Amino acid sequence: xxxxxxxxxxxxxxxxxxSILFYGGSIKEKRANQGKRETNKWGKIAVSLTIIGFIxxxxxxxxxxxxxxxxxxxxxFEFTTFFGMALVGAFIVIYFIYRTTLxxxxxxxxxxxxxxxxxxxxxxxxPLIPALQSYWLHIHVTTAAIGEAILAISFAAGLIYLxxxxxxxxxxxxxxxxxxxxxxxxxxxxxxxxxSIFSAxxxxxxxxxxxxxxxxxxxxxxxxxxxxPHEGQLLTEGGLNPLVSVPAFINAKKxxxxxxSLIGGIVLYVIIRLVLRKRxxxxxxxxxxxxxxxxVDEISYRSVxxxxxxxxxxxxxxxxxxxxxxxxxxxxWDPKEVWALITWLFYAxxxxxxxxxxxxxxxxxxxxxxxxxxxxxxxxxxxxxxAGLHSYAGS
Numbered sequence: 001x002x003x004x005x006x007x008x009x010x011x012x013x014x015x016x017x018x019s020i021l022f023y024g025g026s027i028k029e030k031r032a033n034q035g036k037r038e039t040n041k042w043g044k045i046a047v048s049l050t051i052i053g054f055i056x057x058x059x060x061x062x063x064x065x066x067x068x069x070x071x072x073x074x075x076x077f078e079f080t081t082f083f084g085m086a087l088v089g090a091f092i093v094i095y096f097i098y099r100t101t102l103x104x105x106x107x108x109x110x111x112x113x114x115x116x117x118x119x120x121x122x123x124x125x126x127p128l129i130p131a132l133q134s135y136w137l138h139i140h141v142t143t144a145a146i147g148e149a150i151l152a153i154s155f156a157a158g159l160i161y162l163x164x165x166x167x168x169x170x171x172x173x174x175x176x177x178x179x180x181x182x183x184x185x186x187x188x189x190x191x192x193x194x195x196s197i198f199s200a201x202x203x204x205x206x207x208x209x210x211x212x213x214x215x216x217x218x219x220x221x222x223x224x225x226x227x228x229p230h231e232g233q234l235l236t237e238g239g240l241n242p243l244v245s246v247p248a249f250i251n252a253k254k255x256x257x258x259x260x261s262l263i264g265g266i267v268l269y270v271i272i273r274l275v276l277r278k279r280x281x282x283x284x285x286x287x288x289x290x291x292x293x294x295x296v297d298e299i300s301y302r303s304v305x306x307x308x309x310x311x312x313x314x315x316x317x318x319x320x321x322x323x324x325x326x327x328x329x330x331x332x333w334d335p336k337e338v339w340a341l342i343t344w345l346f347y348a349x350x351x352x353x354x355x356x357x358x359x360x361x362x363x364x365x366x367x368x369x370x371x372x373x374x375x376x377x378x379x380x381x382x383x384x385x386x387a388g389l390h391s392y393a394g395s
Contacts, residue, residue: 008060015053022046043101080118086149136322143314150307157300158368190264212248
């Protein structure tokens, strides 16, 4: 059953990847036939591939649940793949409301990057630790992921707005920060590339170190150690001595992975810029030529309007119920809890500024993009680098 689950996930990934080509084709054909409002044949094929891929990934989720005997959302691989599936599902729903394939051209690459990111973590099915043995885990995590996925649609729509609305003919603060967002997406791809290279080379280093409870332990690295653990001693002959060491409350191995991801992202970004000979956002601008800014602004706003209450239920209310059952307290200022609260406060401010201060259009688009950056920071940096009660999710 576990093997079938993995095959279904791979099939879904390939279908999502192929669908991007057809989404691109649908945009070009639409530009050639501007009088037609219905989805063209390229768009229909793209959406069909996306739906079939979603069904395959749903099959992965169900079969892995059967094999694990619990909902597969208990570690980084499982949660992140579910997040990617929820993002695709949210896009499908939004597509049938607004009938725009352009949203798919921007959403599906993000979903693919998320699933590819998940594939770099251990995929083994493991039994739940005692704190996770509650049905509230399933309710809390899945609802939070679905809320974040819907909010991610607002990011895609906001990104489309900024790509079209910002003048790319001259350098400015707006073009700089928009390109930073593009680089962050490339950095995720850099993580996948770097992880794959060192995995193929079977790279291995082992350190002894002292954890935050002053206990001696060992730590295995799958990448050269640029960042070393607290009071770490290299045990592997011929291994790389770390450039710096970090305090015990920081997960040195995961931080080292983040640093290598940034290095890989920089290399990939430079290559892409050399090929395109222009900013990535400038290269994407012709694809959004015929989109109406008010249209994507509405999609972005409505996605937040729907996603925010779902996220509130999953990441705060259901999370506090589960925390009380697992640790006998509703709130503990764990890093993950703090960043969930920050995310909630940000989107609450988004809606306040939108409804009370009239922050429509470009300002709203920037907020949607920054909100997703906060979500990804919570997923990547907080889960991987900062040790806390949610550190099991980094396995």
